[in-house]
Amino acid sequence: MKNPSVGTLADLRFWLVRTFVWRFAKPRFITLMGGPGAGKGTVATGLAPELGLSHASTGALMRKEIEEGTDFGMQVKDAMAKGNLVPDHLVMQILERTLRAPQIKGGVILDGFPRTLEQAVMLDRLLSSWGVALEKAIWLELTEADLIERLSMRRTCSNKKCGRTYHLKFDPPKVADICDDCGSPLIQRDDDKPSSIRTRLATYRTESAPLRTYYQAARKVNKRGIKCSVMKVVVPNNLMNKKQVLAKVVAALND
Ligand code: AMP
Secondary structure, three states, X not given: OOOOOOOOHHHHHHXXXXXHHHHHHXXXXXXXXXXXXXXXXXXXXXXXXXXXXXXXXXXXXXXXHHHOOOHHHHHHHHHHHHOOOOOHHHHXXXXXXXXXXXXXXXEEEEEOOOOOHHHXXXXXXXXXXXXXXXXXXXXXXXXXXXXXXXXXXXXXXXXXXXXOEEEOOOEOOOOOOXXXXXXXXXXXXXXXXXXXXXXXXXXXXXXXXXXXXXXXXXXXXXXXXXXXXXXXXXXXXOOOOHHHHHHHHHHHHHX
């Protein structure tokens, strides 16, 4: 992965976007939080086009680096396969590069970032250095039993361009192990296997859950009159369909 370019044409382009587009367009920055398997990716995929925002999943961005065999991918591969968190400075590097990309005009829905207190602080600093701020942290709340079931029953399309996910019980493919959309085989992600699931849940409990307190305490109004607040969206059980969850998230965003 290239470092976010400094003093290059890309840098100039980003400065122009910030100065002339963001000043008037007021981009929105929203983060979706919740345990592994809570459905952040699914919600973000549905929400982004509806709100005219880009979708940035740090997990997906890093999986792409691994697949392309980049140096960055090699550095994060092991931690990801085991279900451990990737070091903050590396995740921040890939996130900053993404946020500087030209397509981020209207703003972005962050999916899977921040995951630690340090990342939350770094994100606030970065956005504030650009004169913008996080607007809302939406928390998808599920019981641990539901999270485990979702992760272990999740199957993902092996075609990276598609990447559709299924739930073997609640949202199975029409033909076993084959993607409805593109016909590619479905796979189980390494980190959706039992030992990784345990690690990911433990990490979530210790590292990510305390972020809620951080955002609750951060209900201050920034320069642009934007108040960052944390909204809880309870996803009661695995029967609740995607549309219903999305509607709840939209209601929380407008609250
Ligand atoms: P996800 O696709 O969001 O479930 O993330 C998959 C994996 O990517 C996680 O289990 C971590 O190993 C890594 N990862 C994604 N986002 C972050 C982050 N913000 N901080 C550290 N590691 C991350």
